[in-house]
Amino acid sequence: MGDYKKKISLAVIKRLPRYHRYLGELLYNGIARISSKELSEKMNITPSQMRQDLNNFGCFGQQGYGYNVEYLYHEIGKILNLDVQHSLILIGVGNIGQALMNYISFEKRGFKFIAAFDANPKIVGMTVRGIKISDIDCLEQFLKQNDVDIAVLALPEEKSYEIANTIAKHNVKGIWNFSSADLVGIKNVMVENVHLTDSLMILSYKIGNQSTNKEFHY
Amino acid sequence: MGDYKKKISLAVIKRLPRYHRYLGELLYNGIARISSKELSEKMNITPSQMRQDLNNFGCFGQQGYGYNVEYLYHEIGKILNLDVQHSLILIGVGNIGQALMNYISFEKRGFKFIAAFDANPKIVGMTVRGIKISDIDCLEQFLKQNDVDIAVLALPEEKSYEIANTIAKHNVKGIWNFSSADLVGIKNVMVENVHLTDSLMILSYKIGNQSTNKEFHY
DNA sequence: TAGATTGTTAATCGATTAACAATC
DNA sequence: TAGATTGTTAATCGATTAACAATC
Numbered sequence: 001m002g003d004y005k006k007k008i009s010l011a012v013i014k015r016l017p018r019y020h021r022y023l024g025e026l027l028y029n030g031i032a033r034i035s036s037k038e039l040s041e042k043m044n045i046t047p048s049q050m051r052q053d054l055n056n057f058g059c060f061g062q063q064g065y066g067y068n069v070e071y072l073y074h075e076i077g078k079i080l081n082l083d084v085q086h087s088l089i090l091i092g093v094g095n096i097g098q099a100l101m102n103y104i105s106f107e108k109r110g111f112k113f114i115a116a117f118d119a120n121p122k123i124v125g126m127t128v129r130g131i132k133i134s135d136i137d138c139l140e141q142f143l144k145q146n147d148v149d150i151a152v153l154a155l156p157e158e159k160s161y162e163i164a165n166t167i168a169k170h171n172v173k174g175i176w177n178f179s180s181a182d183l184v185g186i187k188n189v190m191v192e193n194v195h196l197t198d199s200l201m202i203l204s205y206k207i208g209n210q211s212t213n214k215e216f217h218y
Numbered sequence: 219m220g221d222y223k224k225k226i227s228l229a230v231i232k233r234l235p236r237y238h239r240y241l242g243e244l245l246y247n248g249i250a251r252i253s254s255k256e257l258s259e260k261m262n263i264t265p266s267q268m269r270q271d272l273n274n275f276g277c278f279g280q281q282g283y284g285y286n287v288e289y290l291y292h293e294i295g296k297i298l299n300l301d302v303q304h305s306l307i308l309i310g311v312g313n314i315g316q317a318l319m320n321y322i323s324f325e326k327r328g329f330k331f332i333a334a335f336d337a338n339p340k341i342v343g344m345t346v347r348g349i350k351i352s353d354i355d356c357l358e359q360f361l362k363q364n365d366v367d368i369a370v371l372a373l374p375e376e377k378s379y380e381i382a383n384t385i386a387k388h389n390v391k392g393i394w395n396f397s398s399a400d401l402v403g404i405k406n407v408m409v410e411n412v413h414l415t416d417s418l419m420i421l422s423y424k425i426g427n428q429s430t431n432k433e434f435h436y
Numbered sequence: 437t438a439g440a441t442t443g444t445t446a447a448t449c450g451a452t453t454a455a456c457a458a459t460c
Numbered sequence: 461t462a463g464a465t466t467g468t469t470a471a472t473c474g475a476t477t478a479a480c481a482a483t484c
Contacts, residue, residue: 004474008427009450009451011451011452012451013420013424014416014420016419016420016423017413017415017416017419018400018413020419021398021400021415021416023452035465035466036465036466042402043400043402044402044403045452046452046453046454047453047465048452048453048454048455049451049452049453051465051466051467051468052451052452052467052468054303054467055466055467055468059466059467061465061466062459062460062465062466062469063458063459063460063464063465063467064317064459064460064463064464064465064466065460065464065465065466066464066465067465067466074466079423080419080422080423080426081422081423081425081426082419082422083234084426087298088423094315095316095317095320096321097323098313098317099312099313099314099316099317100414102313102415103313103314105415106415109415109418109419111418111422130340145223149425150421150425153366155317159307170446173425173428174421174422174424174425176417176418176421181234182236182237182239184260184261184262185262185462190421190424190425190428192417192418192420192424194319194412194414194417195235195236196318196412197235197323197324197327198232198235198236198239199394199410199412200324200327200329200394201234201235201238201298201300201327202231202232202234202235202298202366202410203232203392203394203410204298204299204300204304204329204392205234205297205298205299206231206392206408206410207299207367207368207391207392208298208299208302209226210391210408225472227475229474230475234474251439253440253442254441254442255441264477264478265441265477266476266477266478266479267475267476269441269442269443269444270443270444270475270476272441272443273443273444277442277443279441279442279443280441280442280483280484281440281441281442281443281482281483281484282439282440282441282442282483282484283440283441283442283484284440284441284442285442301482339475376465397471
């Protein structure tokens with residue numbers, strides 16, 4: 001009662017980072033205000049969609065003026081929880097895993113790796129960006145003693161469900177999953193899948209049907 | 219006339235790799251047949267959706283029986299053009315780029331890197347998985363002399379549009395884009411964006427709204 | 437044959453777009 | 461003030477789900 005929150009559709013949520021990116025660009029270029037008409041043209045969407053999307057979360061504009069770029073940028077940032085720090089652990093320190101650890105722009109945005117785990121004895125003990133890789137057997141112990149917001153899974157499909165279930169037993173809030181497992185049915189943890197092979201297959205479809213499929217790629 | 223092809227929605231296309239993955243798993247486990255009811259339960263979708271999706275492309279099932287796993291797997295593979303080889307080049311040999319080159323399962327599926335380019339003189343000349351990194355200045359020459367199906371862009375946003383436009387002038391069919399630029403308006407080339415930062419932000423949103431957002435993550 | 441399950445049409449639901457009164 | 465542009469309601473469009481005749 002009173003506490004009712006309108007359900008926001010996933011379609012809307014998926015567009016938020018994109019608004020944030022375009023606004024960041026405008027901000028960087030010193031542009032102070034923008035109308036839904038202008039921004040939506042740049043983004044190749046309709047002004048209606050942009051205004052509808054934003055009005056799910058509040059009234060950020062002003063009639064006759066448009067939107068203040070800096071204000072809207074920060075408001076969307078807050079909606080996306082970018083105003084808080086997130087602690088990350090990596091599980092599976094292969095090529096992709098190491099690349100993610102080394103990707104500095106995550107840290108700039110407040111996503112900070114605090115530990116990494118692997119099963120391979122050749123990898124355990126290595127140091128990547130100042131973090132010493134631990135044995136996967138130490139994972140549960142670590143989860144008990146530390147606050148972990150997000151576990152990044154970059155390991156073979158076979159191991160993913162087992163590890164995901166271990167993680168779900170502790171207080172981890174989200175799994176950023178790069179394995180090809182879908183992690184359907186993992187409870188108490190939010191899952192975001194990055195299926196690179198799926199993405200490549202979608203491109204493969206598109207290039208094979210190029211003449212009949214000229215639509216925008218979102 | 220007669221040549222009319224029904225427009226397939228992007229929503230459907232995006233689900234195809236997932237069907238393919240689940241069927242591959244069944245095939246691997248020696249399961250010969252499956253009904254839309256069974257498979258859709260595993261995948262957490264409705265049987266109607268699965269049948270509707272497939273019937274965009276043909277009639278692959280049999281009343282009273284269901285679908286032959288191996289047959290359907292291969293048919294979806296063909297729809298996704300997985301029955302042909304694709305030549306790839308990498309542009310931007312940083313952490314992510316190298317990880318992609320080293321990711322063997324792409325090659326297993328017929329996606330083969332044939333060259334890689336970078337602007338950094340420290341990286342040019344290095345060898346990754348048997349491929350010697352070339353200077354970015356040699357890119358256009360290379361495109362003229364070789365058939366490239368897909369260019370994988372893993373470079374800073376600032377350079378992306380310029381490189382994408384260069385690519386678009388030649389006969390490259392698709393761009394698999396890991397830069398944070400959207401590549402809106404690049405002509406004659408299909409674009410598939412992998413925005414890792416966007417994906418992480420979506421997870422950040424989800425974990426901040428966990429109690430009100432328990433839906434499935436597709 | 438009887439039971440199962442498809443392919444497909446029709447109904448529903450949700451998301452996008454259009455329109456416009458409110459107002460800066 | 462007049463012009464611009466929002467927030468929001470209504471209309472449209474498309475995607476998902478339900479239902480069922482066809483048929484293996």
